[in-house]
Amino acid sequence: MTPHPPTGLRPVLAVLDRLRTTSRLGLVIVLLLVPGLVATVEYTLSEHRQIAFSEAERDGVHVLKPTLHALAAVVGGRAPDLGPTDRAVREESQLGLSSELAAVRAAGATDTPAGREKVAESIGDLVTEIGNASNLILDPDLDSFYVMDSQVVQIPRILIAAASAAATTGVADRAVIAGELSTAAEALRADVKTAVANTHASGLGPRLTGLDTLADATDALAARITATLDGTGADAGAVATAAEAAIDASEGALDSLLSTRISGREAARNVILTVTTVGFVLAFWLAFAVWWRSRHDVALVLAGVQAVAARDTSEHSLPSGRDEFGDIGRALEQARENLASQDVALAEAARAQEQAAKENFAQQRRAEKQARQLAQQLIEESVSALTSELSDVAGEVEAVRASAGSIHERVGNADEVLRGLLSDAGNADAVATALGERLQRVAGMTKLIASVADQTKMLALNATIEAARAGDAGEGFGVVANEVKELAATTARSTEEITGTIQALEREAGAVSTTISAMTTGIGGVDEATGALLEVANHQQATVASMDQRLANALERVRGMSDLRNQMERRADERIPVRGVGVFAAGGRRYEVTLKDASEGGVRAAFAAGESAAGATSGTLELPIAGMPAMEVAVARGGSAGGEVVFTFRNPPQPALTHLRAYLDAQL
Known part of the structure; x- marks a missing residue:
């Protein structure tokens, strides 16, 4: 807990807290010397x-x-x-x-x-x-x-x-x-x-x-x-x-x-x-010496404290006098020695930890290599099994495709026949309807004939009455009237028979129309069912096509898994991040590439913007490693302008591999 300063000193301390130590000393020196100078000047004037x-x-x-x-x-x-x-x-x-x-x-x-x-x-x-x-x-x-x-x-x-x-x-x-x-x-x-x-x-x-x-x-x-x-x-x-x-x-x-x-x-x-004057000179000399020594010692102490804070254990000049600054300097020297001892101990621990980390890393790399090998084996087995099963599924899908095509064809034919029947039934329904209408017109004419027969009969009755009145003179006319009457009666009977026949025909034509309508409705239902069946057949055919596409995608993914296996085989060595610029030479041209990572099997890099080695499949790669010769490489993938490119080493010589391995180990 910081003690509180006396109340009377607080205004002065508020000012002094804003000044550095040397400024404080300078202020004290000025305040001590100025009154003496003023008194001396006043004495001289007096x-x-x-x-x-x-x-x-x-x-x-x-x-x-x-x-x-x-x-x-x-x-x-x-x-x-x-x-x-x-x-x-x-x-x-x-x-x-x-x-x-x-x-x-x-x-x-x-x-x-x-x-x-x-x-x-x-x-x-x-x-x-x-x-x-x-x-x-x-x-x-x-x-x-x-x-x-x-x-x-x-x-x-x-x-x-x-x-x-x-x-x-x-x-x-x-x-x-x-x-x-x-x-x-x-x-x-x-x-x-x-x-x-x-x-x-x-x-x-x-x-x-x-x-x-x-x-x-x-x-x-x-x-x-x-x-x-x-x-x-x-x-x-x-x-x-x-x-x-x-x-x-x-x-x-x-x-x-x-x-x-x-x-x-x-x-x-x-x-x-x-x-x-001698006193002032001595006082100023002493004051300047005190100010300079204090400033110098404060600077040395500050530099020493900053060095200790930064864990800089190199030797620094420190105050060595008998005053407080000398005590601080000796304390800082002791702290520096303690830090140096701690740094030595930490360095030993760091080396041990680094060695353990290297061993752990080596063990981890071996475990990763085993995991890659196991993964490669599992992927290879899975790819083989999936390829076999997908091939069988492909055969079955092809059979389903043929069956669906046959069903689609037959349902299409049935749909065409039903559409023809539906058209004929519609025509028959129209003929029956027309027949009913004509029978109704004939019935109307029959009614007209019956009305004429009734009138003829009345006429014949009137003629008979008139012939009876005429007597003998009207016998011949009476015979005619009787004939006409019989003819009218015959016509009436014939009309009644015709009317009955027409009514029977109307009933039968209605029954035919009803039957044709029912048959048309049934055929329409069959047509709808056939249409639905055709739609089902189309959907089945689309489903089979989708299954075929998905099967093709599955086969492509299986091939991708095979490529992944190949990539894992290419990445059998651990890739380590590296920095620098290499030179790829191919087709008589040289391209600068920015390195990203490297392994004993290859290098991943990127072309500069606007540069491309499209079409190049092999060449030589110069790495920014002292004493490292140019390596023959193959372009595994990439190569577009400003894009990423992967190089794999082709038959690298053993000394170059040893040199590369040492460089990569140093990067770790």
Whole structure:
């Protein structure tokens, strides 16, 4: 049962399950290296900003030095030389000091104390802007900060106060200026003391002694101003001289501190970047080695597992380290050895099974051969018995055929006689019917004669009555009337006799007609019976013909059984499926045939579509068997275009048979 992963890992595992092992390792390596790279880049950028910050401070020092000298010159009562300052401002144009320098130039002349005070204040503004624009005012280190403070704040403060003292006359103002100078001198000494106390730079103190001298000169000026508060002016020449002497040394010390800081940061940055780069290179090298080794080992393990799954027991490269992949590789090697042992055992068993199968096959072939021989014997005996019995049946069928023919002939003759009698009876019936009709007409005439006789008799009676009335004159007429009366009586009697005779003839003619009708009906029944007998005779004749046809079919099938026996005799050898293309040569032509099966007795093949060896009964057959000579063959059956053909070997030489037998055994 697969354990369920922790719930918190399921989203990550859903992603990792879609990745291969090497992809997972690559993802882990990227996730580990990218933050370090980002931090390194950020550190590099931060150090670059810090170095750029300090470089900007040095740019400010470059401009500050000539500016302070110009300020000291103004306080000392000389015209300021702004040329160096102007060049420095142009060189450090990124500080943007052009407008402040223009303001200094526009401040006016320095030939009066008030003019010098105004120019000094404008130069002080320029110094302040230099401190702001160059980041000097934001210096982060204590030593350089306090040296910067002395340069940017305290020295300009002292010089501007000294210029103001020379131009100020009021007691209060002078007192304020004296206090300002004292405060600035004290601040200057504090800057020097703090800078020296918090620096690691050697020799910083001696380089700042000029500032202490400036502080002393400043205190001396403050003391003179304090001593002469109600006076006018003040000689600031000593302060200006001390300031000019201190500026070069202190500016050099500040630039040295900034340069040292920049060099230190660059060195530290370079060391850190070098160490980080080496670390990243080593990490990437190690990560790439782990990724490559894992990928390589996974590929070897996968190939080994696939080989084991495919039962490939040949040797394969497998991981051999001390990690889990090495354990898997050793397990796979053990599995391969086990499979190899099993394959050897299986091969031995297969060989034994194959040998047993060959023996069973040989025994089966012997049993099949015996079965064929027994079947051939049974078929031969059955064919002989069936042929004899069918021959007897054929004789009897022939006798039945002759008898049926005789019956058919005689029944046909009787049918013809009966048909003649039936025709004569029909004619007689017609004559009797005509006689009856004529007797009826004669009876009608007899009735007419009787009616005439009755009328004659009435006439004779009337004549007799009239003759009696006539008397003697009517005697002769009476004699005639009597004669006529007798004649009428005779006629009446004759008519009655004739009527009786005619009625007797009518009855006899009816009896004859009835007899003829009965005879016609009887003859018709005999004719129907004769027709049915003739139909029976025809059916019997058809049945005999069908029996004769079936007997012929049975004889043909018996002959087919004889052919089957012959085929079984031709198939005395087992046919084995073979593949390849042979060449049949006959009549000066060569035909390619596709082999289907073969035996020691012949070959079954098929002609290519459109090719035919019709009419060929023998030839030679070349089989695709190395070292096998062409064999003489006979065409047993087939040979049509694209059809099947069976070849039988004709007097094959023993070496060829031995070679063929070995080939067929190899196919098994």
